[in-house]
Amino acid sequence: MSCSICYERFVAPVSLPCGHIFCRECIRRTVDSIKSCSVQHYCPTCRKPFCVVSIDPELVPPYLRPHIQSPIRPLFFDESVHSPSTSASASTSSSSQSQSQPTTSPTSPPLTNPSPFTASPTSASAPPPTTPSPIPIPISSPTPADLGRVTAAADALRLSCLTWRKRAEVHAAANAGLLGFARAAKESAQRMRVERDAARNECLLLKRKLAEVMAPPEWSDSDADSPLEGERPERMVGRAPAPRGLPGVPRAAEEVQGRCRVPAVRRDDAESVWAAD
Known part of the structure; x- marks a missing residue:
């Protein structure tokens, strides 16, 4: 298998x-x-x-780590296949063990009177199977160029x-800073909300x-008991009514002002006085 970038x-x-799949360096x-x-x-x-x-x-919670993988994942190929040198040495050892064991024929009782027509059993066994000799593989030592590249x-x-x-x-520090800023902004918003309500x-x-201060005062029953209540209407001719109920003017001052005014003279009384003269 070779990389599709470096073709090695x-x-x-x-x-x-x-x-x-590619080489990490590529x-x-x-x-x-x-x-x-x-x-x-x-x-x-x-x-x-x-x-x-x-x-x-x-930075990832433990229950999410199995679902989050790195975009560039390393691979490890299986190296369990035996190399040619190992297989050749194993075959050579097996062949040497087979040659070292002696070949014995099955035991049989000896014939006392051998007949010329009977065939004697052969003691020679079949030749062992020939195994191919291992092919020598030249092992080259790493050159300085390869060592430098590695x-x-x-x-x-x-x-x-x-x-x-x-x-x-840096990413973790930035996330921590953003979390702290968000927490501070939330606390500030809550504090401003409390101040706004207050x-x-x-x-x-x-x-x-x-x-309550700007509302006009209401009339009470005591306002009807004024000292000018018993006067006749004709006595009120020629006298301007005093303003009452104004905010900021005491009621006692209004009563004193009403008492100090000169009563108007009736026209009939004036004519009678002139006639007497």
Whole structure:
């Protein structure tokens, strides 16, 4: 199996959500080659979108962790198949064990009077099956170029892990800051609501007091008992009625003012006085 990007055998294979498999270094170079700030990229084979941002498992509740997987998941191939050298050594050991065991013919009583017409049993057994000799496989030692490439890949992977860890820490810090800001905003809103209700109640109380102060005074029964009640109507001619019931003017002052006024003289009395003169 080979990677569809580098056309070589898989080195640290990873799988995308669409199911295609690539080398970790190849898909990392593919993602880094795009200079966009977007976190959504596309599969090089089927062009299906996938996200490159992974969520820190510490930020996910335990009951949701089985349902949230990383978009780039590592794969591990099964290496249980025996190599050719192992199978060849096993076949060689089995053949040597079969050759070391002596071949014995079935025991039979010896013939006392052998007849010339009877066939004697053959003591020779069948030859053992021939096994193919193992094909020597040349084992090449890793070259400095291969070692350098593997070391560079390990360093790049370590740097990538460090970068993603820092991004996760920044993301967690941002989430914590947003949660604190939301909590502070909620508390401030509750405090302002309480202050608003208190101010509304105080305003209603002040309006009620103002209405009571500005309302005109009501007439009582004592207002009818005035000192001018027994006077005749003709005595009231020529005298302007005093304003009564005005706010801010005491009732006693109105009574004193009414008593100090000069009574009007009737016309008949004046004519009688002139006739006497």
